[in-house]
Structures are given as structure tokens and as C-alpha cells.
Amino acid sequence: MLPAADSYDALNAAFEWQVPAQYNIGVDVCDKWADGSGRLALIYETREGEQTRFTFDELKTLSNQFANALMRAGLKRGDRVGIFLPQSPETAIAHLAIYKAGCIAVPLFALFGMDAIQYRLADSGAAALITDHAGFQKLEQIRDTLPELKAAYYVGGEHDESAPEYAHMFWDTLRAETEAFTPVDTSSDDPAAIIYTSGTTGKPKGALLAHRVLLGHLPGVEMSQGLFPANAKLMWTPADWAWIGGLFDVLLPAWHHGVAVLARRFEKFDGPAAFDLMARHGVTHTFLPPTALKMMRSVARPEQWKLSLRAVASGGESLGEELIAWGRTALGVTINEFYGQTECNVVVSSCSTLFEPRPGAIGRSAPGHRVTIVDDNGTELAPGTPGNIAIKSPDPVMFLRYWNNEPATRDKFRGPFLLTGDLGLCDADGFIRFVGRNDDVITSAGYRIGPAPIEDCLLRHPAVSMAAVIGAPDAARTEIVMAFIVLNGGFIADETLVRELQQHVRTRLAAHEYPREIRFVDALPMTPTGKVMRKELRSQLPSGT
Numbered sequence: 157m158l159p160a161a162d163s164y165d166a167l168n169a170a171f172e173w174q175v176p177a178q179y180n181i182g183v184d185v186c187d188k189w190a191d192g193s194g195r196l197a198l199i200y201e202t203r204e205g206e207q208t209r210f211t212f213d214e215l216k217t218l219s220n221q222f223a224n225a226l227m228r229a230g231l232k233r234g235d236r237v238g239i240f241l242p243q244s245p246e247t248a249i250a251h252l253a254i255y256k257a258g259c260i261a262v263p264l265f266a267l268f269g270m271d272a273i274q275y276r277l278a279d280s281g282a283a284a285l286i287t288d289h290a291g292f293q294k295l296e297q298i299r300d301t302l303p304e305l306k307a308a309y310y311v312g313g314e315h316d317e318s319a320p321e322y323a324h325m326f327w328d329t330l331r332a333e334t335e336a337f338t339p340v341d342t343s344s345d346d347p348a349a350i351i352y353t354s355g356t357t358g359k360p361k362g363a364l365l366a367h368r369v370l371l372g373h374l375p376g377v378e379m380s381q382g383l384f385p386a387n388a389k390l391m392w393t394p395a396d397w398a399w400i401g402g403l404f405d406v407l408l409p410a411w412h413h414g415v416a417v418l419a420r421r422f423e424k425f426d427g428p429a430a431f432d433l434m435a436r437h438g439v440t441h442t443f444l445p446p447t448a449l450k451m452m453r454s455v456a457r458p459e460q461w462k463l464s465l466r467a468v469a470s471g472g473e474s475l476g477e478e479l480i481a482w483g484r485t486a487l488g489v490t491i492n493e494f495y496g497q498t499e500c501n502v503v504v505s506s507c508s509t510l511f512e513p514r515p516g517a518i519g520r521s522a523p524g525h526r527v528t529i530v531d532d533n534g535t536e537l538a539p540g541t542p543g544n545i546a547i548k549s550p551d552p553v554m555f556l557r558y559w560n561n562e563p564a565t566r567d568k569f570r571g572p573f574l575l576t577g578d579l580g581l582c583d584a585d586g587f588i589r590f591v592g593r594n595d596d597v598i599t600s601a602g603y604r605i606g607p608a609p610i611e612d613c614l615l616r617h618p619a620v621s622m623a624a625v626i627g628a629p630d631a632a633r634t635e636i637v638m639a640f641i642v643l644n645g646g647f648i649a650d651e652t653l654v655r656e657l658q659q660h661v662r663t664r665l666a667a668h669e670y671p672r673e674i675r676f677v678d679a680l681p682m683t684p685t686g687k688v689m690r691k692e693l694r695s696q697l698p699s700g701t
Contacts, residue, residue, distance in 0.1 A: 158523060173524050175552050181348055182255030196416040200419045217335045221333040231257070235259045238277055239285075241288060257339075261348065266290075268294075273294060274302070277302050285309070353498050364559050376553075383507070385413040387466045389464075392437070418437055444468055445473075459486075476612025502522060529582050542580070544576070546574060547574045591608065600633045621644045642680060658671060
């Protein structure tokens, strides 16, 4: 979607949205490429290393058949369909079929527990579910609480006797259907998916996304992936396709451009395995969440793998200078940081092809998006003034509303601005700095302190593998800065190291921002998308700590 340009300013000046009135994701990312040429769409690798390849022609046929199966089960336009599977061909086929049928996809993270899927299936009123053996074990215990669920499709081997009697066998049901299907003529504003937020602040909310949301993603994805699809041959992410980062930042944008995707999600992320996978397959473009990057950073001698990377994007947590510097050496590229959230994704991005990243900044507004800093009333603030990171509506990537939660939808906006819930500031050149979540900001002795710069500073110390900073209650200062740290191997968690880390922050960042208390832990609590759950860390503190 981005026009040719040799600078960020020229790109912005030349950009125009291209959002047609009628638009269907499934047709755009699959059917338009299914021209009989056998163009490669998907490489699926199992944990045993077995590979299966699918062309766009094959995916069109298979998704047509499954769309017919959904219609035969009594589903109609607008019905919600849960997809409770990891990265796999069945997940991709289900998404394509749901969009082409005019239904609404409800992606569900494969590691969700019983309560998590019950809440999402019940809240969305899902009429069908596609899942595997592990998913059916959970479904069996909650099925009676889901009266709107009409059909459940079992993904497993042929003649799998462990499937419940009421289950439709996914592949048997699909193959019994005709290969012809006429996609529903959806408008760009028709709903396509409900993706539930990770629930770091209260119950998860279902963000209802329109078909146009994919087109809204393209400028930011193309920026963060080095003016994608230039030099693109194969794209991969360890992020689950149930999350917006895996689905709308990788799978669907790649297919919009006809670029093949590698499907291989590790049950537990493994740094050496990630290097090996990308080297073996010649992955050229990837989205690596910050947590994955931090785990890969601890791998010895990354130069032992010959990588073909042309661009690496990352977002979800602020990266900091240390990770950017490591990426240049270990990955051979400058990692492009991007920013967004489920409700309005990839609206800010770096792009090393156009400009050097600015230390401490997460990037600049992607073309077509108006990202600014406002006060709590929605009034724009002057450059350099901290406030709420906000996006001006209307915007093609912006969600329609929260499902079944109109009060939360209203509370998300101040006038024309969607409030992200994050604090930041914007300099005179348009570079945006992330300060922290509204509820993460630390108030200490009159100072308002964001955790991100302190975490970045700590990560520059050779002893630190991961760091999370919170405010702990303090009678004299309101709050003190407290750091939870996971150490690299070979370092001893003692008072000498505590003092060294405190001095490290004092001298490199600010005297008032050093962590007055440091706790060494084996691991940090993370959301399924890899974001540190600072709320969980705060909940572990006794009152008055």
C-alpha cells in the first residue's frame, strides 16, 4: 500500500488510503492469488520436522469446502466461529472460510485454560468451534454452558477414536463438500473478527474488527518490515495466530502480498531452535516479540547460523537501545520497533530503510495514521509534553467497538481520539517515546517515573537477562522504584550485585530513578503475548511494602 519514496516525509506526503467499499479478507489474501499458477502460500513444519506445503490454489479449494460445511451446519452471515488451534494449516483454512462465509472469526490461544475459553465462547456467542484433542478435553467440561454452540469440528488423524460422538471430523467433513463457493460480498466495514485483549487490566474485552482492518495494518507492517514486500520470500513469527500480532502483522499481510508464510510455533520458545528454523528455511522477514528477542540474546555464538533476514520487526514492549544494538550484530539487521494494540494496531513504526531509530523512541506515525499526545480530556499537547498516546478517528485500522461492552467502548475515546491507555511524549520531529501504561507509572517523591527507561538501562548490564520495574508503596515517597530481575548465568544474586545495579541506573539514567529495592527471580509473569504482567508483580507485594 505504501508508495515508492526515498524518505519518510516524502512517503507521508504521497500516501493515500485505498480502502474499497466492498472488501473481503479471504478473497483478498487467498482467492486473488489462486490463478492456477501453483504459487506457494504455506510451509507447515511439525515439531518432528515433517513439512507440508500448500499453494494458494489448494487453500482456495479447501477453504471453499469448509465454508460450505459451515453453511451446511446452519451457520449464517454474522455468526461467530471459534478457532482454538495453534499455527497450522487447519487454522489458516478456518480463517479463510469464515471470512468468505461472512462469519466472524474468534481466535483463541492454544494454551488457554478451560475458564478462558468458556468466557470467550460464551461472551461472543460462538455458534461453532474448530479445535483439536486437547481443545475438546476442555470443551467437554464447559459444553453445557454454551447453548449457542451448534457445531464443533475435531482436528485430528483419520479415524481418530478419541473424538466425541457429537464432533464433526474436520477433514472428513471438509472433503465431503463441493469445491465451489461464492464468497459473501462483504463491505469493508462488515465485522470479520473478535480478538480478545490479553486482560492485563480486568476482564478481557472482545475487540470487534472489520474487514478493512487488514488494509489498515498494511502501512505500519510494510514500514516495520523494511518496505515489505521488497526482497520478501518467506515470513515467520513465533507469535500465535490467535493474537493480532501473529494474525494481522504476519499471516494475513504476507498473503495480501502473495508472500509465503512458515507455520511453526514452538510449544515453549527456544532461542537456538528459532535461529535454526530461520536459517534452514531462509526466512527473510519475521516478527519477533521482545520476550523472544531477549531469550535469543542469551544464545551463544549466533553467528553459527547463516541467516537470510532482510527485516525484523518487534512490538508489544519497548525494546531499548541494548536490544537494537544486539540485533544489528546477531541478526544482521536493525530491528524495527512498532507500536499499537488490538483495538488500533501498528500505528507507529520505525523503518531503518528510511531513517535511523532515535534512542528511546518507538518510531513515528505510520502513513495514514494520526498519532499524537493528548491530556486526559483529549486536548492535544505541545511537543515534548508527556501525556496519553492517542490515535485520531476515523482510521481504517481502528476497531468497530468492544463486543457486548458499550460503556468500555465509550470510555476508550475522548472526542475524536482513541486513548491507548499508554503514556508517552512526541518530539518536534514526530518521534514518539513510550513512557508506560497509565497504571504502570510510578509516583515517587513528586516525580512521575516510567518503567521502560529503567528496564532498558538495567538490560544493558551484563548480569541482567530480563527486568521488570514497578512502583512499591512507601510511606515517605508514596512509591519507590522496585526492580524484579532474572539473571544471566554465571552471576550471583547478592548485595554486591544489588548495589552495582543500583549504581548502574544512578549514573546512566537518573539519581531519582534508581531501584531502591531489587528482587532476583527465576522468571517474570507474562501474558500469553509476552508482555510483562506488572500488575501481577504488584499483587505479590504485602500492603505497605
